[in-house]
Amino acid sequence: MRGVLLEDVSVGFDGVAALSDVTLHIEAGEQLAVIGASGAGKSTLFRALTRSVALGRGRVVVDGQDLYSLPRRRLGELRRRIGTIYQAYNLVPQLSAGVNVSLGEVGEMGRLGTLRAFFAGPDAGLSKKARAALEQIGLGDKAGVRTADLSGGQQQRVAVARLLVQRPDLILADEPFAAVDPVTTERVLQTLLHLNREGATLLANLHDVEVARRFPRVVALRAGRVAFDGPPGRLTEDELAKIYEGDPGGDPGGSENGEGSDLPYAGYGAEGSFRLTEGRDGVSSH
Numbered sequence: 001m002r003g004v005l006l007e008d009v010s011v012g013f014d015g016v017a018a019l020s021d022v023t024l025h026i027e028a029g030e031q032l033a034v035i036g037a038s039g040a041g042k043s044t045l046f047r048a049l050t051r052s053v054a055l056g057r058g059r060v061v062v063d064g065q066d067l068y069s070l071p072r073r074r075l076g077e078l079r080r081r082i083g084t085i086y087q088a089y090n091l092v093p094q095l096s097a098g099v100n101v102s103l104g105e106v107g108e109m110g111r112l113g114t115l116r117a118f119f120a121g122p123d124a125g126l127s128k129k130a131r132a133a134l135e136q137i138g139l140g141d142k143a144g145v146r147t148a149d150l151s152g153g154q155q156q157r158v159a160v161a162r163l164l165v166q167r168p169d170l171i172l173a174d175e176p177f178a179a180v181d182p183v184t185t186e187r188v189l190q191t192l193l194h195l196n197r198e199g200a201t202l203l204a205n206l207h208d209v210e211v212a213r214r215f216p217r218v219v220a221l222r223a224g225r226v227a228f229d230g231p232p233g234r235l236t237e238d239e240l241a242k243i244y245e246g247d248p249g250g251d252p253g254g255s256e257n258g259e260g261s262d263l264p265y266a267g268y269g270a271e272g273s274f275r276l277t278e279g280r281d282g283v284s285s286h
């Protein structure tokens with residue numbers, strides 16, 4: 001994977017600009033947190049990276065390929081190398097957790113295995129990989145449970161286990177920590193960072209600025225434009241105030257960030273930041 005480039009990207013919905021002139025270079029293997037107020041365009045940015053939204057203007061290049069000019073088959077091939085955790089998790093609710101995880105296995109063998117698992121019963125025939133992934137994410141006992149019957153946080157972990165099986169080159173995690181408790185957040189974060197260390201480029205849309213500060217590079221969107229792009233140390237209270245200015249809801253996911261505050265960054269100064277990984281400070285200046 002040679003990284004990601006968005007060049008002057010604009011996306012509009014019924015005349016409303018969701019993204020305006022967004023230019024971002026993301027190097028292969030980078031960890032990038034995307035923040036911004038509700039409606040700032042974060043999800044639209046992620047959808048543009050899988051060609052799931054029409055582009056008004058600009059260019060999106062993933063691994064050297066112009067995403068929006070690719071023929072269908074090549075687009076499919078590229079998409080299989082992109083792992084997503086979206087707010088709806090992209091899981092098939094009627095299928096068991098184990099089968100959903102198996103869907104991460106690309107290629108014929110993976111598909112056959114999944115079909116076999118589907119027909120043989122909810123928990124039968126799963127590959128070792130799928131089982132190990134569920135174990136790793138703490139859902140070893142849920143392989144046979146219908147995904148619809150799992151809690152929101154458990155479904156989120158199923159989506160993460162699927163990534164462990166898929167081993168994508170690019171991970172798009174759109175609010176991966178919504179609806180999960182702090183322990184699960186840590187577990188999911190560690191898994192994503194593990195996949196990143198193994199080479200995957202990681203983009204995470206985060207509501208919680210404290211979590212975003214743990215990434216070496218933070219991009220903030222404000223009204224569809226890039227309002228900040230740099231290391232978390234430069235994310236001062238002033239910057240944050242500009243980014244979230246006029247945001248009526250603060251953190252719609254329910255802020256755990258300070259009593260009585262409705263702002264997602266309340267209580268966290270620029271100093272409090274820390275990182276999990278070492279040696280990743282070399283944020284490329286774009």
Ligand SMILES: Nc1ncnc2c1ncn2[C@@H]1O[C@H](COP(=O)(O)OP(=O)(O)OP(=O)(O)O)[C@@H](O)[C@H]1O
Pocket residue numbers: 013014016017018036037038039040041042043044045252
């Ligand atoms: N399918 C759509 N049709 C019409 N408008 C849309 C559509 N998707 C997004 N929008 C609009 O585009 C803007 C950006 O939305 P987007 O979902 O990208 O924001 P966001 O930053 O992800 O917000 P949140 O944090 O609340 O999820 C918003 O004004 C939204 O209402």
